[in-house]
Amino acid sequence: MTTQPEQPLVDVQSLSVHFGSVAEPVRAVDGVDFQIFSGEIVALVGESGSGKSISALALAKLVPEPAGRIVGGSVRFQSLEKQKGAGSACFQGLEVLKLKSSELRKLRGARIAYIFQEPATSLNPVFTIGWQIGEAIRLHRKGVHVKQEVEKLLTSVGLPDPARAAQAYPHELSGGMQQRAMIAMALACNPDLLVADEPTTALDVTVQKQILDLLVELRKTRGLSILLITHNLGIVANVADRVYVMNNGKIVESGDTRTVLLTPQHDYTKKLLKAVPRLHKTA
Secondary structure (H helix, E strand, C coil), rough: CCCCCCCCEEEEEEEEEEEECCCCCEEEEEEEEEECCCEEEEEEEEECCCCCHHHHHHHHCCCCCCCCCEEEEEEEEEEEECCCCCEEEEEEEEHHHHHHHHHHHHHHHEEEECEEEEEEEECCCCCCCHCCCCCCCHHCCCCHHHHHHHHHHHHHHHCCCCHHHHHCHHCCHHHHHHHHHHHHHHCCCCCCCEEEEECCCCCCCCHHHHHHHHHHHHHHHHEEEEEECCCCHHHHHHHEEEEEEECCEEEEEEEEEEHHHHHCHHHHHHHHHHCCCCCCCCC
């Protein structure tokens, strides 16, 4: 990974998300801080219910309402742009939690994109793959030839015969091909940050590796920042630059991946590592 810039691409401070009643809330996310720098892969790990996915949804103010509500904190999204008359790039901040609905629509997809688990349930069964990918292009990239761009995107994620894949309905593709189509859809508007929420769930081991290799390659070729949501520390060890460990709505440990996995400090991290299946030699 390249040297980190002075300011992160995404800076989350004291983020809190509650569910249920105001009097007795469920603190799904409780004062969380984390950063994602340009061009790196950051993993947010923890068991189911730890608050990982809700934290990720809050980055684009996608927490489901009225069941859930963001009650505090800051999600600052930095945009690396050229200043007028300046020779070097500068960061211009954007406070996501203060954006209006119309501004959020411009942010979602175009700046932050999501890949959700279970692509079969995320894709709309009544529209072709090409139509669904093209929808984002039509909304955010005026003047682009949609059909050509869709096929280009499908080619970039390794789908054979992209023209045929674009005309297919989700049920006509395998699980791995559906997930590649989801990645193509996420890339349609050239986002700065890609949030991959358990992107290899329900895929066999071989396809899992192919999807993870694809994400790593896209980071290299597109300069993407990736937030990887997972409970699988084996995945984290292979692809992530840094890791945040989450438990009961809080970040309990963080650091570069090698340090956290080899010398964990928090008891919860140690328990997660002990839960990883290992092959042992028999006597």
